[in-house]
Amino acid sequence: MTTDPSAPWLIVGLGNPGPGYAMNRHNVGFMVADLLADRIGGSFKRAAKAQAQVLEGRIGPMGPGSRRVVLAKPTSYMNLSGGPVTALRDFYKVPTANIVAVHDELDIDYGMLRLKLGGGDNGHNGLKSMTKAMGPDYHRARFGIGRPPGRMQVADFVLKDFSGTERKELDYLVDRTADSVECLVTEGLERAQSAYNS
Numbered sequence: 661m662t663t664d665p666s667a668p669w670l671i672v673g674l675g676n677p678g679p680g681y682a683m684n685r686h687n688v689g690f691m692v693a694d695l696l697a698d699r700i701g702g703s704f705k706r707a708a709k710a711q712a713q714v715l716e717g718r719i720g721p722m723g724p725g726s727r728r729v730v731l732a733k734p735t736s737y738m739n740l741s742g743g744p745v746t747a748l749r750d751f752y753k754v755p756t757a758n759i760v761a762v763h764d765e766l767d768i769d770y771g772m773l774r775l776k777l778g779g780g781d782n783g784h785n786g787l788k789s790m791t792k793a794m795g796p797d798y799h800r801a802r803f804g805i806g807r808p809p810g811r812m813q814v815a816d817f818v819l820k821d822f823s824g825t826e827r828k829e830l831d832y833l834v835d836r837t838a839d840s841v842e843c844l845v846t847e848g849l850e851r852a853q854s855a856y857n858s
């Protein structure tokens with residue numbers, strides 16, 4: 661973990677660009693990033709140095725408790741996320757330990773949330789690309805989507821929209837995930853895990 665409170669954080673919502681993917685399970689990272697942008701009070705703009713939409717701002721209470729953040733949504737498609745994230749890390753001089761990837765997670769039941777630092781990619785193409793580009797030592801906010809029903813292929817499941825039943829809770833769960841990322845950035849991983857890991 662970086663101990664430099666002046667170092668910026670890079671919060672990356674993982675997803676696929678374009679309206680056809682907007683409500684897919686695989687795009688929940690974009691949903692959380694959009695909510696954080698609303699809270700900061702800004703809008704995403706095309707990054708000059710990377711294939712991504714970015715927004716710079718601050719998270720946390722006014723004064724020394726607030727943290728400088730760059731919100732990002734790669735526009736490269738999920739399986740190429742590593743290139744844009746690495747370019748943004750280098751441009752904004754973000755320590756790798758100050759990167760948070762917000763993503764869907766098959767191995768966690770729908771509605772569950774897990775925050776962690778480092779680890780494997782569990783077959784997630786966005787994480788696989790990020791880890792290949794810069795190693796595994798970044799934070800993850802893992803939004804549980806559960807496993808596909810019956811014999812449905814994983815690729816089909818993650819690229820389908822959330823079901824009507826799931827959508828009843830989706831706004832609340834996206835809100836809670838955004839809260840957890842803010843807590844992670846301002847108060848540290850242990851505090852965020854004890855408050856939000858379900």
